[in-house]
Amino acid sequence: MATPPTTWFITGAARGIGAHTVQAALDAGHNVVATARSRQQISTVHDRLLALDLDVANEAQAHAAVQ
Numbered sequence: 001m002a003t004p005p006t007t008w009f010i011t012g013a014a015r016g017i018g019a020h021t022v023q024a025a026l027d028a029g030h031n032v033v034a035t036a037r038s039r040q041q042i043s044t045v046h047d048r049l050l051a052l053d054l055d056v057a058n059e060a061q062a063h064a065a066v067q
Contacts (some may be wrong), residue, residue: 031049035051
């Protein structure tokens, strides 16, 4: 029996380990909510990816992104 996809919430997804983690999660069949200071910086495009703006120093943005 197949395991249903997990949804990952990944901050700092525009580059480095965050971007690699996004790609690995998508490659494994999971859903991803990826955040960066500007969602336009997230270069991955995928039907299981939701890109959001989030500056982790901004508490209001953090609450909005989680909602």
